[in-house]
Amino acid sequence: MAAPSNRDLYQRAFSFIRDPDRWIQGDMESMREIDGVFKRCFCSIGALIYVSRGSWLDDRGDLGAANWRHPIRIALEAEVDKRVGNDSETLIEYNDTHTHAEVVDLWRVVGEREAWL
Numbered sequence: 360m361a362a363p364s365n366r367d368l369y370q371r372a373f374s375f376i377r378d379p380d381r382w383i384q385g386d387m388e389s390m391r392e393i394d395g396v397f398k399r400c401f402c403s404i405g406a407l408i409y410v411s412r413g414s415w416l417d418d419r420g421d422l423g424a425a426n427w428r429h430p431i432r433i434a435l436e437a438e439v440d441k442r443v444g445n446d447s448e449t450l451i452e453y454n455d456t457h458t459h460a461e462v463v464d465l466w467r468v469v470g471e472r473e474a475w476l
Contacts, residue, residue: 363410365430369475372406372431375399377463384455403454403462407431434469 363371375381380393380400387405390397401409407429432450439453440446442465454462470476 365473366475368407368410369431369470369473371410372401372403373466373470373476375401375406375409376403376466379459382459382462403435403450403466430473431475434473435465438465438469 380391381398383389383391383400383402383405385402387402388409389400391400392398399409411429435450439448439450443453448456453465457465467476
């Protein structure tokens with residue numbers, strides 16, 4: 360079976376991010392009760408790690424170098440740099456310090472530009 364395309368990974372991760380009940384700040388992943396059912400919730404990086412089945416993690420379980428070289432991460436980080444006017448803020452920081460609407464807009468703009476949406 361072929362690995363999922365960047366488009367497939369992006370759409371799956373974005374499905375978590377665009378849902379305000381399933382988007383979180385301050386943690387990569389959390390369980391939250393939604394309509395009486397516990398569901399996984401994610402920040403931007405957490406959603407990407409989850410949909411890629413952890414392939415972004417190194418053998419210690421830490422964010423590995425592969426995660427920084429992944430085309431989706433590169434595209435999202437470039438848009439963060441463009442929005443904040445420098446490269447000192449990461450996607451993780453952007454997710455944790457901006458509103459849900461701003462984070463969703465970041466993902467939408469990148470997805471449309473890269474033809475992943």
